[in-house]
Amino acid sequence: MAYSEFDIIKNFLATSDLSFSRGGVELGIGDDAAIIKPPLDQNLVVSLDVLASGVHFPSDAEPDVIARRALGVNLSDLAAMAADPLCFTLGLTIPEINENWIQQFADGLSTVARKFNCPLVGGDLSSGPLQIAIQVHGLVPEGQATLRSGAQIGDSILVTGTLGDAAVALLGLGYQSHLDSNLELLGWADPQPLFERYFSPSPRVEFAIGCRGLVNAAIDISDGLLSDLSHILRASGFGAEIEEVTLPFSTTAQACLSEKMLLQACLNGGDDYELCLVVSQDLKDRVFQAAKKFDLPLTEVGIIKDVDGVRLKARDGTMVAVKSDGYIHF
């Protein structure tokens, strides 16, 4: 059977698993556009990310992995703004119709969409090199979105989860790192427990919403702690001091990389989709309480200072200026 784009949308995407109804969405998939009605006193937060085959995911990745990753990294942007996921649109270009591929892709999307109560409401499907454009829409009470620009001198810098895991996973999966070409796994450790950290990022949405009103600035760590923290610093007009000894690593990552390479993976590896939060001293305890409530590791790694860029206090106590070497997308 020859499928038209309309058949595919009807059979695989406009399904109750994926384009389910949800308050705030007046009209979903199937017309020229979707209609959203944000509740009173709520702002709408929107973010669009594109994932290209061979650039943002390995070209031989499984369709459900691509889908989970694509929606996950977009939802991570909503978490950075402390927004509650509302719905998403999808622009999918695929080289050819493969019913099985589409079904698995839709299943992957549905898993994440259901988890975050964030239905598909529209988009576009056509022929072309494999790319996934997703725009997520979230709600946040007026004035409560967390921006990059609110960091103050003396604020603590906190990060969720562990860092560098996705870089280890990529190496373990056999893909070349964009980092130091010397970055390689120690032979005797098994990186497999970290594969899901790359395949299926966990956007820290619940925690971010739980911290509304407590955080001065936030960003999600997509390009490495250094690159992403630098966005906060530039937007806020300050610098930062980070302590190497405090940086949170998983035991698997620690087993897989030398100490020096682990630091590289954390600072510049990217793809972790954890949150970097900047919090004033008097509210820090409450942010840690929120993390505990959601059973999410949270670590203080540094402080906002009136310096240029980022300084790292190394394990031996020396202070070094570090230059961002986060992933540049060209």
Next chain:
Amino acid sequence: MAYSEFDIIKNFLATSDLSFSRGGVELGIGDDAAIIKPPLDQNLVVSLDVLASGVHFPSDAEPDVIARRALGVNLSDLAAMAADPLCFTLGLTIPEINENWIQQFADGLSTVARKFNCPLVGGDLSSGPLQIAIQVHGLVPEGQATLRSGAQIGDSILVTGTLGDAAVALLGLGYQSHLDSNLELLGWADPQPLFERYFSPSPRVEFAIGCRGLVNAAIDISDGLLSDLSHILRASGFGAEIEEVTLPFSTTAQACLSEKMLLQACLNGGDDYELCLVVSQDLKDRVFQAAKKFDLPLTEVGIIKDVDGVRLKARDGTMVAVKSDGYIHF
């Protein structure tokens, strides 16, 4: 100079020409997400379209043409919903950085963005095969969006402008038509006056807003009158009768194609981005008045009937059932 994605965004996209401020946009380009605050009693209408090189535009097209076309076809979806353009996001993947290309692309976007007061508020830029994903956001007073599903028996079917022009332009530009392979230009006519009709569609936004509350159903003609009208018919549960003799053609299109091929181009050619409106008899005059106000040709081409699909009353008076052969995107 090696440009990073952040340099390009800062220098070419986050400019006052393109990401200008506008009421309803609380936060534009530069954070993890943009923030939109729809005015009270307005709904937000969103539509995402992807244009892939070699599929939706010729791979050798000029960057400003690609940009104008990409934003134009998206705004046409807002016109179909009678929504007022608010802002847009852009997901651009390009194979390599070319400063000159980006500047021209940004200029093309800016021309359309300024015309419709619809600034760029965010998005994503990265390496990959040339594709442009654009999501447009529009405002419409609660309950006044025009859907596909409201057509009633006895309603008139109206179309704006002239049809088939873009198909003629594509042939004139030397690109193969997806239509009947016999579709070819008559040798002695010059299709050049129609090239802009393909390159730079004119979304019928002002007219659509002027007709709010007067129209039972609407769609923009992107895949050909037959295919797009069929979406309305399926959504509304009726059929339609079209009169060939009433179909509006430009003099250039009439000079360039035989009568038979002209009908093909109109019914199945697509890319015209005119509006197809379904209007009850008692409101028809007011819709024609609105068209006159905006100096927009408007033509009655048929009527909604309780029949299956679309019947065409040919020039010789015979009635034929026509099958949709609109562009299928695979």
